[in-house]
Amino acid sequence: MANTASARKRIRQTEKRTARNRARRSRTRTFLRKVEEAIVGGDKSQADAAFRAAQPELHRAATKGVFHRNMVARKLARLTARIKALGAATPAA
Template structure:
């Protein structure tokens, strides 16, 4: 248990930060799941739209320090490649 006031404050700050990071990570996973479902469904236009919405959220997570820059770049690259090979309807 923390004995000093500064240590107690640090504990409070860590709890708040952890909650924010957990919420952001969960939000990112939700966006990624929507992209994955669209890809699995085989609808290219829906997958592209889900990807377009998910992209800034992933970059925001990098900016906030929740996810690593290279991990997000790799994930976006792989999702983009999977969407690219999808057949089906194309957006005009």
């Protein structure tokens, strides 16, 4: 247990920050799941809409330090490619 006032304060701050980061991570994963579900469903317009909603959330999480910015860039690039392929596959089928 913390003995000094400053250590007790650091514990309080860490708990608040952890809760905030957990909520932000959960919210971001929800947005990603919606994009994934739209892609699996094969609905390009819904996938586009979900992606446009998820993009700022992912960038915000990277800015706040919840996710690494390169991971966010990689995820967005891969999702973009999958959505683009979804649109290309629809007319050919």
